[in-house]
Amino acid sequence: MTDAEWIALRDRMARALPAGAFEEGPADGVIHVQPRSLLYVGRYLLETEGFDYLSNVTGVDWLAEGEFEVVYHLYAMRRGARIARGEDPGGPLGPLVLKVRVPRERPVVPSVTSLWPSALWQEREVYDLMGIRFEGHPDLRRIYLWDEYEDHPLRKDYAPKED
Amino acid sequence: MNRETAVHVPMEVEELETEPITLNIGPQHPSTHGVFRMKVQLQGETIVALEPILGYLHRCQEKLAEGHTYLQSIPYTDRLDYICSMTNNHAYVLAVEKLAGIEVPRRAECIRVIMDELTRLLNHALAVGFLLNDMGAWLTPVQYGLREREKILDLFEMASGSRMMCNYMRFGGVAHDLPEGFMPLLRKVVAEFPGFIDEYERFLTTNEILLSRCKYVGILPPDRAIAYGVTGPVLRASGVPYDVRKVDRYSLYGEIDFDVPIGTVGDVYDRYLVRIYEMRQSVRILEQAIRMLEETPPGDIQSKVPRSLKPPIGEAYGRIESPKGELGFYLVSDGSEKPYRWRVRAPSFVNLTPLEEMCRGHKVADIVLILGSIDITMAEVDR
Numbered sequence: 339m340t341d342a343e344w345i346a347l348r349d350r351m352a353r354a355l356p357a358g359a360f361e362e363g364p365a366d367g368v369i370h371v372q373p374r375s376l377l378y379v380g381r382y383l384l385e386t387e388g389f390d391y392l393s394n395v396t397g398v399d400w401l402a403e404g405e406f407e408v409v410y411h412l413y414a415m416r417r418g419a420r421i422a423r424g425e426d427p428g429g430p431l432g433p434l435v436l437k438v439r440v441p442r443e444r445p446v447v448p449s450v451t452s453l454w455p456s457a458l459w460q461e462r463e464v465y466d467l468m469g470i471r472f473e474g475h476p477d478l479r480r481i482y483l484w485d486e487y488e489d490h491p492l493r494k495d496y497a498p499k500e501d
Numbered sequence: 502m503n504r505e506t507a508v509h510v511p512m513e514v515e516e517l518e519t520e521p522i523t524l525n526i527g528p529q530h531p532s533t534h535g536v537f538r539m540k541v542q543l544q545g546e547t548i549v550a551l552e553p554i555l556g557y558l559h560r561c562q563e564k565l566a567e568g569h570t571y572l573q574s575i576p577y578t579d580r581l582d583y584i585c586s587m588t589n590n591h592a593y594v595l596a597v598e599k600l601a602g603i604e605v606p607r608r609a610e611c612i613r614v615i616m617d618e619l620t621r622l623l624n625h626a627l628a629v630g631f632l633l634n635d636m637g638a639w640l641t642p643v644q645y646g647l648r649e650r651e652k653i654l655d656l657f658e659m660a661s662g663s664r665m666m667c668n669y670m671r672f673g674g675v676a677h678d679l680p681e682g683f684m685p686l687l688r689k690v691v692a693e694f695p696g697f698i699d700e701y702e703r704f705l706t707t708n709e710i711l712l713s714r715c716k717y718v719g720i721l722p723p724d725r726a727i728a729y730g731v732t733g734p735v736l737r738a739s740g741v742p743y744d745v746r747k748v749d750r751y752s753l754y755g756e757i758d759f760d761v762p763i764g765t766v767g768d769v770y771d772r773y774l775v776r777i778y779e780m781r782q783s784v785r786i787l788e789q790a791i792r793m794l795e796e797t798p799p800g801d802i803q804s805k806v807p808r809s810l811k812p813p814i815g816e817a818y819g820r821i822e823s824p825k826g827e828l829g830f831y832l833v834s835d836g837s838e839k840p841y842r843w844r845v846r847a848p849s850f851v852n853l854t855p856l857e858e859m860c861r862g863h864k865v866a867d868i869v870l871i872l873g874s875i876d877i878t879m880a881e882v883d884r
C-alpha cells in the first residue's frame with residue numbers, strides 16, 4: 339500500500355466510522371480496534387473498502403503488558419486479480435493490518451468467520467496454541483493438539499511439563 | 502420379458518433405505534500425502550459430511566523458533582514444505598529483510614528467482630504425478646515427474662550442497678555463488694523441460710479416464726475460493742488470476758514478463774491444467790532470469806549483515822507466491838537476537854479449509870482425488 343493510498347483510506351475510514359471505532363497504529367497500514375467494534379470495522383473494510391481476502395490470523399502474547407493481541411492481515415484480492423489482466427487495480431491492495439487487544443485474564447475476541455471464512459481454521463489454531471477464545475465461531479475446538487490437553491504452548495509463560 | 506414377469510420384483514427393494522456410515526480415511530494412508538485423517542459420513546457411496554483431523558505432525562515449530570536466533574531458523578523452514586525448501590527459505594528471508602531493512606544485491610535476486618521457479622517446476626511435476634497416483638494410475642505417471650525432479654535436484658545439490666534441505670538463502674542474499682558448470686546444466690534443464698511437459702500432456706490432457714474422473718469434480722466457485730482465503734493454483738483454477746508475484750512484485754518479478762493462467766470451472770481438471778500451464782510460464786521466467794543473471798556483472802551475492810542480527814523493535818509480514826500458494830512469515834521483533842513471535846502462514850493449511858465443501862455430494866473415491874488436487878504437504882499443514 340502506498341503512502342497516498344494509506345492516507346486516503348484512513349481519511350475515508352475516519353469519515354465513515356464513528357469516532358473511537360479505530361485508532362491508527364504506529365506504522366502505516368496498521369489499525370487498532372476495540373474488540374466490541376471489530377465486526378463493525380471488519381464489515382466496513384470487507385463490504386465498502388473491498389478487503390475481501392483475510393490472509394493471516396495470528397496471536398501475540400504481550401506478557402509484560404498483560405495482554406493478548408490478535409493480528410489480521412487483509413488484502414484486496416479482487417482488485418489484485420485485475421493486475422494480471424493488465425487492468426488498473428483502482429485502489430489499495432494491502433496489506434492492511436488489523437489488531438485487537440484483550441486482557442490475558444479474559445481472552446475473548448469476536449470471531450470474524452462470518453465475514454471471512456478463511457478464519458475458520460486459523461482462529462481454531464490461535465485458540466489451540468494461544469488460548470484466545472473466539473466468540474461466535476461455529477466450531478471452536480483444538481485443531482492440532484488433543485482435546486484433553488490443557489495448556490497453550492505459544493503463551494510466553496508456558497513451561498513444558500516433564501513426565 | 503413382458504410386463505407380467507417383471508411384476509415378480511419385490512417392491513420393497515426399491516424403498517430400502519441405507520444407514521449412514523462413518524468411515525475413517527487415514528491417518529496412515531497412501532492417498533493422504535502424509536499423516537492426515539478424514540472422518541467421512543457416507544450415505545451409500547455419497548459423502549454427506551467430512552471432518553479433517555490434523556496435528557499428527559505438529560511439532561510447534563513457531564515455539565521452537567522463539568528459542569533460536571533469526572539465522573538458526575532458516576534450516577527449519579526447509580522442513581515446512583519439504584518439497585519446496587528454496588521457496589520456504591525465500592519467504593522467510595524476505596520477511597527478515599523487511600524487518601531489518603536489508604538490501605539484496607541484484608545478482609542474488611537473479612539467483613533467487615531461478616531457484617524459486619525451478620522449485621515451482623519440480624513441485625508441479627510431482628503434484629500432477631501424485632494426482633494421477635490418487636486416480637489409480639499407481640506410480641507410473643509420477644515416475645516421469647520424479648525423473649525430471651532429479652535433474653533439478655542435481656542443480657540444487659550443486660548450488661547448496663543438499664538435494665532437498667537446501668538451506669541456501671541468507672538475509673541479504675544467498676549462501677554461495679553458483680559453482681562452475683551450473684549455468685550450462687541449468688540451460689540444458691530449462692531447454693529440455695518443455696519437452697517433458699509436452700510428453701506429460703500428450704498422455705494426460707485429453708486422456709479419457711482423466712477427463713471422466715476430473716471434470717466437474719470438486720468444484721470450488723471463485724467467490725467461495727476468495728472467502729476461504731485459498732491461494733495458488735487452486736485459486737487460479739477457480740478463475741481468479743491473483744498471483745503474489747504480480748501483486749507484490751517482490752524480488753525481480755516486476756521486471757519479468759509472464760502470464761497468469763486461470764481455469765474456468767474450478768474443478769480438479771482445471772487445477773491439473775493450471776499447473777501444466779504454470780510450468781510453461783516458469784520456463785519462460787527462467788529463460789528471462791538466466792538472461793538477467795548473465796547481464797549482471799559478477800559481484801556480491803550477499804550484502805553485509807551482522808552475524809548476530811538484532812532487527813529493530815517492530816514487525817513485518819513477508820509473503821511470496823510459493824508453488825502451493827501464498828506463503829507468509831509474520832515476525833515480531835523485541836530488539837533482541839531472537840524473534841518475539843515467529844508465525845508461518847502456510848498455504849497448504851489454509852487451502853485445506855474448504856475441503857468438506859468441495860467433497861460433499863461426491864463419491865468416496867473422489868475424496869482422494871480432490872485432496873490430491875489441492876496439493877498439500879502435511880509437514881506444512883501441521884508445522
